[in-house]
Amino acid sequence: xxxxxxxxxxxxxxxxxxxxxxxxxxxxxxxxxxxxxxxxxxxxxxxxxxxxxxxxxxxxxxxxxxxxxxxxxxxxxxxxxxxxxxxxxxxxxxxxxxxxxxxxxxxxxxxxxxxxxxxxxxxxxxxxxxxxxxxxxxxxxxxxxxxxxxxxxxxxxxxxxxxxxxxxx
Amino acid sequence: xxxxxxxxxxxxxxxxxxxxxxxxxxxxxxxxxxxxxxxxxxxxxxxxxxxxxxxxxxxxxxxxxxxxxxxxxxxxxxxxxxxxxxxxxxxxxxxxxxxxxxxxxxxxxxxxxxxxxxxxxxxxxxxxxxxxxxxxxxxxxxxxxxxxxxxxxxxxxxxxxxxxxxxxxxxxxxxxxxxxxxxxxxxxxxxxxxxxxxxxxxxxxxxxxxxxxxxxxxxxxxxxxxxxxxxxxxx
Numbered sequence: 001x002x003x004x005x006x007x008x009x010x011x012x013x014x015x016x017x018x019x020x021x022x023x024x025x026x027x028x029x030x031x032x033x034x035x036x037x038x039x040x041x042x043x044x045x046x047x048x049x050x051x052x053x054x055x056x057x058x059x060x061x062x063x064x065x066x067x068x069x070x071x072x073x074x075x076x077x078x079x080x081x082x083x084x085x086x087x088x089x090x091x092x093x094x095x096x097x098x099x100x101x102x103x104x105x106x107x108x109x110x111x112x113x114x115x116x117x118x119x120x121x122x123x124x125x126x127x128x129x130x131x132x133x134x135x136x137x138x139x140x141x142x143x144x145x146x147x148x149x150x151x152x153x154x155x156x157x158x159x160x161x162x163x164x165x166x167x168x169x
Numbered sequence: 170x171x172x173x174x175x176x177x178x179x180x181x182x183x184x185x186x187x188x189x190x191x192x193x194x195x196x197x198x199x200x201x202x203x204x205x206x207x208x209x210x211x212x213x214x215x216x217x218x219x220x221x222x223x224x225x226x227x228x229x230x231x232x233x234x235x236x237x238x239x240x241x242x243x244x245x246x247x248x249x250x251x252x253x254x255x256x257x258x259x260x261x262x263x264x265x266x267x268x269x270x271x272x273x274x275x276x277x278x279x280x281x282x283x284x285x286x287x288x289x290x291x292x293x294x295x296x297x298x299x300x301x302x303x304x305x306x307x308x309x310x311x312x313x314x315x316x317x318x319x320x321x322x323x324x325x326x327x328x329x330x331x332x333x334x335x336x337x338x339x340x341x342x343x344x345x346x347x348x349x350x351x352x353x354x355x356x357x358x359x360x361x362x363x364x365x366x367x368x369x370x371x372x373x374x375x376x377x378x379x380x381x382x383x384x385x386x387x388x389x390x391x392x393x394x395x396x397x398x399x400x401x402x403x404x
Contacts, residue, residue, distance in 0.1 A: 012248055016241055024236035038240055045244045108225035127187050128227040152183030155215050
């Protein structure tokens with residue numbers, strides 16, 4: 001796509017084909033409602049279309065730009081939905097996951113999907129389920145040392161995927 | 170990595186970072202890290218990564234959700250509608266710019282801009298009102314919808330405050346109301362109305378502006394000349 005992309009409806013269709021899956025995934029993750037997520041994706045492409053000539057591929061990727069738009073759309077939709085009254089006592093407000101936490105969570109989950117099955121499996125069993133290495137090793141039919149080294153290579157794979165996704169610490 | 174020995178230490182760094190090593194294993198690894206800056210750097214990097222792990226919800230590691238199959242078409246349709254709306258706005262600005270011209274010149278220019286704006290692929294239909302009193306300009310654009318027909322009226326040159334009532338006439342002569350608007354001089358002279366009559370059954374647009382009635386044929390035979398084809402225009 002050349003400079004000033006998204007000038008033509010054809011460009012939008014191409015951008016949709018390339019990025020709608022991820023955008024929808026994040027919208028659904030943060031809004032928790034398929035209908036709202038759909039609305040968010042549609043609004044994102046509409047805003048991108050309106051601002052199409054402001055997109056500069058020299059500055060960043062189309063994916064990053066679309067995610068920045070979606071982030072704002074999700075905030076707007078979340079605000080529109082959160083019209084319920086605040087909890088007054090003690091100044092405690094309803095717990096709503098802040099947008100950047102949701103984006104981070106989605107990125108981590110997307111990265112987990114992208115690393116290999118074996119890598120994901122050892123992280124799920126040892127870290128998220130907290131199971132002993134010996135037990136996991138027996139179940140997988142491999143030596144305990146193999147589970148341990150797999151955990152190391154799984155974290156390295158995760159780091160590579162996150163870097164490719166543009167994650168910065 | 171300096172040696173085979175380093176590789177063995179490194180392969181423990183994952184479990185170390187996640188706090189999964191026994192006290193004894195951890196003590197051994199720590200001693201190595203003291204003397205090995207490369208392994209220490211790797212341990213630090215994995216440490217920051219490990220701090221992100223709690224943000225992910227393992228119940229969501231399954232296949233990514235797929236957008237509904239119709240969404241691509243809905244996005245394309247929304248953008249198409251937006252593009253057409255933008256074109257209409259440009260058209261109205263052009264129409265307003267003409268309001269100072271004499272009636273004869275304006276009528277000719279109006280016919281030209283209606284013609285040049287047809288676009289061919291758009292389902293919109295442009296309707297021109299002829300034989301208008303000097304200084305009065307009326308045009309309409311019809312667009313088919315599931316509910317009937319959307320009518321965009323452009324009026325200028327009638328007395329400010331004039332109540333305009335709009336009808337679509339069907340094939341057997343009856344008029345289906347499309348609503349009313351009041352013409353204000355100096356304001357945007359566009360009004361958007363709708364009627365339940367299907368565009369394919371519409372034979373004429375009727376505008377009652379105060380005591381006067383203006384009628385323009387729609388369609389298919391005689392106004393086709395002013396829709397798209399400048400060759401046949403006779404204004």
